[in-house]
Amino acid sequence: MSLDHVKIGFIPLVDAAVPIVAADLGFAAAEGIEIELFREISWSNIRDRLTLGHFDAAHLLAPLAIATSLGLNSIKAPLAVPLALNLNGNAVTLAPHLHDELMERLPDGSDPGDPRATGAALKRLVEDRRANGEQPPVLGMTFPFSTHNYQLRLWIAAAGLNPDEDVRLAVVPPPYMVDALENAHVEGFCVGAPWNSVAVELGLGRILHLGVDFATSCPEKVLAVRESWLGERPELAARLIRAMVAAGEWLERSEHRQEAAELLGASSRLDVAPAIIRRALDGRLSTGVGDRALTDDRYLVFARDGAMRPDERHARWLHGQMARWGQAGDGPDEEALAAAVYRPSAFDSAIGGPISLAADPLGLKIGGLVQSG
Amino acid sequence: MADRPKTPDRPLKIALVEESPVRAAILEEGLREAGHATILRISDRANLLERIYAIDPDVILIGLANPSRDVLEQMFQMSRSVRRPVGMFVDQSDSSSIEAAIDAGVSAYVVDGLKKERVKPILDTMVSRFNAFSRLKAELDQAKSQLEERKVVDRAKGILMRQKGIGEEQAYALLRTVAMNEKKKISEIAQAVVTAAELLK
Numbered sequence: 001m002s003l004d005h006v007k008i009g010f011i012p013l014v015d016a017a018v019p020i021v022a023a024d025l026g027f028a029a030a031e032g033i034e035i036e037l038f039r040e041i042s043w044s045n046i047r048d049r050l051t052l053g054h055f056d057a058a059h060l061l062a063p064l065a066i067a068t069s070l071g072l073n074s075i076k077a078p079l080a081v082p083l084a085l086n087l088n089g090n091a092v093t094l095a096p097h098l099h100d101e102l103m104e105r106l107p108d109g110s111d112p113g114d115p116r117a118t119g120a121a122l123k124r125l126v127e128d129r130r131a132n133g134e135q136p137p138v139l140g141m142t143f144p145f146s147t148h149n150y151q152l153r154l155w156i157a158a159a160g161l162n163p164d165e166d167v168r169l170a171v172v173p174p175p176y177m178v179d180a181l182e183n184a185h186v187e188g189f190c191v192g193a194p195w196n197s198v199a200v201e202l203g204l205g206r207i208l209h210l211g212v213d214f215a216t217s218c219p220e221k222v223l224a225v226r227e228s229w230l231g232e233r234p235e236l237a238a239r240l241i242r243a244m245v246a247a248g249e250w251l252e253r254s255e256h257r258q259e260a261a262e263l264l265g266a267s268s269r270l271d272v273a274p275a276i277i278r279r280a281l282d283g284r285l286s287t288g289v290g291d292r293a294l295t296d297d298r299y300l301v302f303a304r305d306g307a308m309r310p311d312e313r314h315a316r317w318l319h320g321q322m323a324r325w326g327q328a329g330d331g332p333d334e335e336a337l338a339a340a341v342y343r344p345s346a347f348d349s350a351i352g353g354p355i356s357l358a359a360d361p362l363g364l365k366i367g368g369l370v371q372s373g
Numbered sequence: 374m375a376d377r378p379k380t381p382d383r384p385l386k387i388a389l390v391e392e393s394p395v396r397a398a399i400l401e402e403g404l405r406e407a408g409h410a411t412i413l414r415i416s417d418r419a420n421l422l423e424r425i426y427a428i429d430p431d432v433i434l435i436g437l438a439n440p441s442r443d444v445l446e447q448m449f450q451m452s453r454s455v456r457r458p459v460g461m462f463v464d465q466s467d468s469s470s471i472e473a474a475i476d477a478g479v480s481a482y483v484v485d486g487l488k489k490e491r492v493k494p495i496l497d498t499m500v501s502r503f504n505a506f507s508r509l510k511a512e513l514d515q516a517k518s519q520l521e522e523r524k525v526v527d528r529a530k531g532i533l534m535r536q537k538g539i540g541e542e543q544a545y546a547l548l549r550t551v552a553m554n555e556k557k558k559i560s561e562i563a564q565a566v567v568t569a570a571e572l573l574k
Binding site: 041042043044045048049052054073142143144170171172173175176183185 | 418419420422437438439440441442443444445446447449471472475480
């Protein structure tokens with residue numbers, strides 16, 4: 001029996017693990033699918049190649065799938081999200097000088113792991129720089145429609161700062177983030193694994209926060225397909241979903257972490273030392289400050305607790321972030337269109353029946369009650 | 374160019390984002406030949422947005438595989454940019470021209486409101502130049518690999534001639550026969566001979 005060929009684009013990140021494992025360890029073949037993976041360099045490119053039909057599916061930023069469907073950035077092209085590839089996985093890393101400047105300004109007796117405390121320190125730093133006629137801090141994030149952008153804004157706004165005026169947020173594609181830090185184009189960034197740990201390993205950065213310090217179940221990457229593809233190939237899509245869920249469940253088992261790290265580290269995949277990738281899979285990230293590590297078993301979630309089922313409440317929250325920061329209209333109609341990009345029904349029909357939903361889809365730790373200026 | 378009809382519109386300012394100096398030169402020459410004089414090349418990834426703001430171009434041309442595309446797209450979201458560029462894909466009516474651009478690896482961003490008729494010839498020029506560059510590169514790569522293959526075959530022939538005391542033609546015939554039997558290229562068999570000889574040294 002010949003296998004159905006499915007082309008999938010990915011960006012070199014640990015959260016591309018599900019399609020990579022599905023392709024390389026036989027989960028796709030078990031569903032009669034041969035996955036051909038394409039490593040891409042920018043989110044713009046992966047989006048264009050998906051919408052124009054070069055790829056059947058893509059590892060995509062969840063907000064970019066929504067923005068593309070709503071026509072908020074470039075081409076307007078209806079996409080569908082039948083599967084979440086992970087939750088969480090980001091971290092905020094600062095150049096050593098910025099980290100020092102921030103630590104000096106922490107409120108007395110506060111915990112450096114508390115984003116409210118670091119936010120207060122950031123506010124002081126911004127005010128001090130302004131008083132001295134210095135430039136505001138420049139922080140890198142991966143794309144205008146990215147959770148990295150929204151997580152940084154959540155933290156900055158909760159501190160009473162305006163993310164569009166008091167700091168500068170600059171887009172840098174993930175594989176270039178460490179370069180940008182080294183060349184002092186940015187003084188810190190929010191990015192997914194393994195790039196925070198790569199910066200730490202090179203002595204260029206120190207990890208300040210894990211994404212889970214801001215929200216414990218933040219949407220991140222999704223598997224995006226063209227809506228028309230999902231409509232035309234529902235049976236193939238169902239097999240693809242099953243293959244991906246099997247890969248996600250394999251990834252969740254701690255005894256598979258070393259094999260997964262080696263698979264992801266290959267030169268055709270992430271091209272990063274497996275030991276560095278392992279930190280993300282273990283949820284234990286050396287910060288670069290002495291031997292301090294930040295540990296959280298929810299740092300990167302693949303398939304646990306039904307995480308791969310696309311949750312429409314995540315799409316609504318992401319649309320809310322777009323509206324809050326002026327990228328989208330805030331009407332209920334537009335929010336409903338955003339929610340409709342997520343297709344839990346496609347997931348349920350592939351996997352068999354709805355699963356119980358978490359009561360709190362996001363677990364926001366900051367910003368919930370704070371109004372921005 | 375004298376033989377071209379003068380257009381009433383002012384000349385377009387074109388920003389070319391290209392890191393490879395060879396490709397940039399080829400593209401720039403093509404645009405100049407097509408009558409565009411105001412071409413500003415940006416080869417540095419740093420401060421891309423500042424450069425673009427300073428140049429204030431009507432058209433931004435950038436390779437699809439250039440990572441700076443994500444940086445450029447940030448401009449669409451920024452309110453301080455007075456003239457908002459939009460992706461070439463916004464106007465989806467001309468899909469054949471878009472597909473040709475994608476296949477060639479070109480992308481373009483144009484200032485909102487600029488007439489399509491003014492952008493299309495630029496894009497067409499870029500597509501043919503990008504394709505010409507790819508052909509040139511493919512030919513160079515092929516010539517290089519053919520040269521490498523010939524060197525390996527020559528070395529393998531020399532080894533066989535010495536080891537087996539046969540002539541050059543016989544050595545080549547031997548390589549060809551083994552290649553045919555094993556359904557492999559002669560250069561692959563030659564490489565195996567060279568590797569084996571290195572190991573047995």
